[in-house]
Amino acid sequence: MTTESIIKEDIKKAILAQFELSVEDIVLQPTKKEFEGFYTFVSFALSKSIRKAPAEIGQLIGAYLLEHSTIVSDFNVVQGFLNISLKDTVWLQTIDQISKNAHFGSSEPNGASVMVEFSSPNTNKPLHLGHLRNNFLGDSLAKILETSGYQVVKTCLVNDRGIHICKSMLAYQYLGNGETPETAQLKGDHLAGKYYVLFDKEYKTQIKDLIAQGKTPEEAAKQAPWMQEAQKLLRLWEQGDKETVDLWHKMNGWVYAGFNETYTKIGVEFDKTYYESDTYLLGKDIIEEGLEKGVFFKKDDQSVWVDLTAEGLDEKLVLRGDGTSVYITQDLGTTELKYSEYHSNRYLWVVGNEQDYHFKVLFAILKRLGRTYAQECHHISYGMVDLPTGKMKSREGTVVDADDLVAQMIQTAADRTQELGKIEDFQSEEAKLLYHQLALGALKYFLLKVDPKKRMLFNPEESIDFQGHTGPFIQYTYARIRSIGRKAVATSIQGAIPAAGYSLHPAERELIFFLSQYPQKVKAAAEEFAPSIISLYAFELAKVYNQFYAEVSIFADPNPESVQFRIALSAAVAKTIQHALGLLGIDAPERM
RNA sequence: GGUCCCGUAGCUCAGUUGGAUAGAGCAACUGCCUUCUAAGCAGUAGGUCUUUGGUUCGAAUCCAAACGGGAUCACCA
Numbered sequence: 001m002t003t004e005s006i007i008k009e010d011i012k013k014a015i016l017a018q019f020e021l022s023v024e025d026i027v028l029q030p031t032k033k034e035f036e037g038f039y040t041f042v043s044f045a046l047s048k049s050i051r052k053a054p055a056e057i058g059q060l061i062g063a064y065l066l067e068h069s070t071i072v073s074d075f076n077v078v079q080g081f082l083n084i085s086l087k088d089t090v091w092l093q094t095i096d097q098i099s100k101n102a103h104f105g106s107s108e109p110n111g112a113s114v115m116v117e118f119s120s121p122n123t124n125k126p127l128h129l130g131h132l133r134n135n136f137l138g139d140s141l142a143k144i145l146e147t148s149g150y151q152v153v154k155t156c157l158v159n160d161r162g163i164h165i166c167k168s169m170l171a172y173q174y175l176g177n178g179e180t181p182e183t184a185q186l187k188g189d190h191l192a193g194k195y196y197v198l199f200d201k202e203y204k205t206q207i208k209d210l211i212a213q214g215k216t217p218e219e220a221a222k223q224a225p226w227m228q229e230a231q232k233l234l235r236l237w238e239q240g241d242k243e244t245v246d247l248w249h250k251m252n253g254w255v256y257a258g259f260n261e262t263y264t265k266i267g268v269e270f271d272k273t274y275y276e277s278d279t280y281l282l283g284k285d286i287i288e289e290g291l292e293k294g295v296f297f298k299k300d301d302q303s304v305w306v307d308l309t310a311e312g313l314d315e316k317l318v319l320r321g322d323g324t325s326v327y328i329t330q331d332l333g334t335t336e337l338k339y340s341e342y343h344s345n346r347y348l349w350v351v352g353n354e355q356d357y358h359f360k361v362l363f364a365i366l367k368r369l370g371r372t373y374a375q376e377c378h379h380i381s382y383g384m385v386d387l388p389t390g391k392m393k394s395r396e397g398t399v400v401d402a403d404d405l406v407a408q409m410i411q412t413a414a415d416r417t418q419e420l421g422k423i424e425d426f427q428s429e430e431a432k433l434l435y436h437q438l439a440l441g442a443l444k445y446f447l448l449k450v451d452p453k454k455r456m457l458f459n460p461e462e463s464i465d466f467q468g469h470t471g472p473f474i475q476y477t478y479a480r481i482r483s484i485g486r487k488a489v490a491t492s493i494q495g496a497i498p499a500a501g502y503s504l505h506p507a508e509r510e511l512i513f514f515l516s517q518y519p520q521k522v523k524a525a526a527e528e529f530a531p532s533i534i535s536l537y538a539f540e541l542a543k544v545y546n547q548f549y550a551e552v553s554i555f556a557d558p559n560p561e562s563v564q565f566r567i568a569l570s571a572a573v574a575k576t577i578q579h580a581l582g583l584l585g586i587d588a589p590e591r592m
Numbered sequence: 593g594g595u596c597c598c599g600u601a602g603c604u605c606a607g608u609u610g611g612a613u614a615g616a617g618c619a620a621c622u623g624c625c626u627u628c629u630a631a632g633c634a635g636u637a638g639g640u641c642u643u644u645g646g647u648u649c650g651a652a653u654c655c656a657a658a659c660g661g662g663a664u665c666a667c668c669a
Contacts, residue, residue, distance in 0.1 A: 032612065042611055044649060054649080080649085081612060122669085162669065276669090303667065312595080313665095320667045327669050356596065357664055383597085384663085391662090422629065438631090450605065453597080455662075457604070462618085467631055469605080469617040476631045484628055524608085536606065539616085550624095550633040570628095592631075 003090055003516070004028060006071055007039055014064035019050045019057075030517075036076055037083030038513050044080040054080030088509070089500045095512045096497045099572050105518050105579045110149035115342055116142045118350035119268070122159045123255045124168045124196045125394050126189040127262055127402040129385050129458060130352070133447045136585060137382055138350040139268045140448060140531035143583045148526040153342055156270040157334065160252055161277040166233040168192050169247055170226060171199035181254050187261060187403065188254025193394070200395045202226055262402055266440060267585055272341075274334060280325060282333025286369070287319045295368045311364045313357075318365070331362050339373055346376040348529070353381040353453070380529050383455030385447075400460060409439035409464065416466050423591060437587040438472050444586050445471030449535040469539055471586055474577060477542035478588040481574040484554060488567045491555070495568030498561045505562075507548040511569060514544050518576055522583070531584060538580040545573050 008026040015023050023046075031037040043057040050057055055077055062075035062082050074085040098104050118138020121127060127135075138154070146152045172179075172195045181188045203226050210220035221227065236244040263269060287304055290296035296304050296318060304319035318328055325333075338347065349359065359379035366374035384391060385400075392399045413435040417423060423431060446464045450456045466472040488495065504512075518537065525533040554566040578588040 029608065029611080035612080040612090044611070047649070078612065159669065164669080301667090314595090317667055322667080324667085326667065330669090352663095353597070354663055355669095358669095360596095381597095386662090416631070420629090420631070422631090454605090455598080459604085462603090465618070465631095467618085470631085472631055473617090476629080480629055480632085487628060520608095532606090533608095536616095543616085546632060547634095549628080554628055556627070566628095592629085 003071060003086065003094060004039065007065075007069070007084060007086075010065055010069040010072070011041055011061060013068070014061045015046070017068075018060045018064055019046075019052075021046075021050060030513075031083045035078065035081075035083050036074075037085045038509075039084045039086075041082040041084065042080055043082060047080070058082035088502065088504045091504055091509055091512045092497060092500060092502060094516050095569060095572060098512075098515050098576075099495075099497060099568055104572075104576060105522050106147045107149040107522075109151070112149070112345040113151040113153065113342070114145050114346040114348060115153045115155055115338055115344040116145070116348045116350065117155045117157055118142075119156045119270070120159060120351070121156075121259060122164060123189075123192065123252050124164050125193040126187070126258065128392060128394065129400040129402065129405060130392060132266070132402050132405070132443070133382060133385050133456075134350055134352070135263075135266065135268045136444050136447050137380065137452055137531060139585050140444075140534075140583060141348065141350065141380065141529055143585065144522065144525050144531060144534065147579075147583060148522060150346075153272060153344060154270045155272045155274060155338070157274045157279075158276065160275050161237070161248075161280060163230055163234050164196070165248070165252075166230045166237065167199040167203075167226075168196040169244075169251060170230050170233055171195040171202065172251065173247070174202075181257070187258040188251075188256070189258030189262070190401075190403070191258075192251055192255045197395065197397065199226065199230075262406075265406055266402075274337075276330065279334045279337060280330050282337060283325055283329040283331070284319070284323075284333070286332045286336060287329065290318070290365075290369060293369065295365070306361075306365055306368070308361060308364050311360075313361055313364060316361050328358065328362060328365070331358075332365065335362070335366065335377075339371075345373075346378070347373065348378050348380050350380040350382065353383055353455075355379070356381055378529065380452065382452040385456055385458050388457065388459050388461075400458060406439065406443065409443050410435050412463055413438040413442070413466070413472075417592065426591075434589055434592060437589050438466070438475065438592065441471030441475050441581070441586045442466055443471075444584055445474070445535060448531045448584050449539070451532050452530055471581075471584075472592075474538050474542045474581060475586070475589055476592060477545055478574055478577045478581070479590060479592045480549065481545070481570045481577075482590045484567065484570050485574070487555065493555075493563060493567060495571050496561075496564040497568055498565050502561060502565070505552055507551045508565070508569060511544055511548050511573060514541050515572060515576055518580070525583075534580050534583050538577060538584070541573065541577060541580070545570075545577075 007028060011026045012023055015021050026041065028039045028041055031040045041061065043054045043061065046057050047054045058077035058080060062077060065072040065084065066075060071086050071090045072084055073087040076083050116138055119131065119135050121131060142152045142154045175198055176195065179191070181191050184191055203224055206224035206226055207220040210223060211217060215223065233244060237248060287296060290306070291298065291304065296306050298304055301321040303317060303321040305315050306318055307315050309315065316328065317326060320326060335347065351359070356379065363374055363377050366377065387398065389398065417435065417438065423434065426434065442464050449469065521533055521537040525531060552566065554570065555563060557563050581588050
């Protein structure tokens, strides 16, 4: 039983004893800093049924707690707010348990499994900042769910086919001159992206020419030679034309090599990768099933539709008149495939909020088809990363490239570290590792500290900070504590939790309180699919520790019990920071 | 136009699901390194929570409308 639930039980008893009223749920909130106490009970709501003033109610509950509760040491009442302080023995027990717990923050396996799909790149362009948010969110979410007891499968669905892929292939056929990543000295994904841009450039000129010849913009867009040819290439690919398929293999091979390099660099990996070229034909049997069940209906032109107006959605096409699939057909098929291969209990899709509607439709259809897992399908919808100039558009070259950004961050980390000159004894490999850890710490934290649902702004003019509310601030706090740990070892002082009777310093109490909140934060992050909850917690914990660090001396304290305690307390903080950063995919360096 | 999301300090974001005098970081200004890492700590300044109504003991939070921004409404993915 947690201290919080003990207080809640005691308050229930108090209300029953003082007012003969039984209350279901007691809600406690952390006491605001300007008031004395750690937990606050708000009594306004009780005022009506008890017919006493909120302050009086608070007073009576407080008095009861002081007399009967084994853990309450003091209380004060401000209007309807009952602020509760706890005995130091309670805090000492709390930190003792946290210290002993090697898996503090983690839960036992819960027997359930969850599949998290994220990243989902297109093979016609390199990864950009938007993908980074997606990747970091997905990866962090997977870690949070795993530590919460789920068995997690991370999947990636690669969009490796379709007209857009044919566009870069076509441009390469015309303009490539046999160029390869080696001859071009370019990562494969960037090389493919180059031809995608070249296609677009030429295509636009062709449209312009056609409009000049009197075509409407719509006609021009359809009739432009390169568009016609790209479509022809798509048909050839679907027919399995050897030359086309070979080129497709070759270019995709380059792209995958490039992607893998990036994934390795940012520390993201998958348990299972699906390719759309394998799954794009799936889903047609589900269309059959839906027709039989009367969930779908056929129009005169043989196209198949679903009417979701009852759910507040529209009629939606699920199969073209010519019998070929659309996006939703594939997704129905892929979801069924995932289910048949893994039988996971839950399915998550980390996909941008521009696809909110698509997922509403997908889940509504699954429900109508009677899929039991439909209840446990969730779209983790996240906001776009915008630039000061607006939305990123890959074709227009207004994207922040992932590889460039990471390289730039590493450079900044190196410059900053060298300026500070704290690691001059590091070997070059150690230093490089540290720069990498700091760069990714800053980048990941920057993207994960914001509520995923909200869109966010990235200003390339202002580089991502290493001070203040940042990843490196938290990493720094960890490194500081590790330094204390090393000194403790060097001076042969063991960390220890003092026996009952030890009088806590306010800064110590504050730290224990913050530590005790961690498991709830992990739980909330898992329930709300929000790594930002962990991010904010880690920052606050680090901040509270730094205040403690500035306020008390650890080794110079005359009381040896205090020295030992502060070493143990610091170690518990370090452990928790490391765990929390780990959930964000951020490494905690020993020194920096 | 229909549907959905958003609007909090100069900037970037929190705000524990309706509670106390709305909080952080950055930027600005002031202090603090001979002592455990100053990537830090302490402080000053900065707000009509877009606006207007409503709900109630109590609203940044819930409801309605207006204004502003974004997404989506493809036989694209």
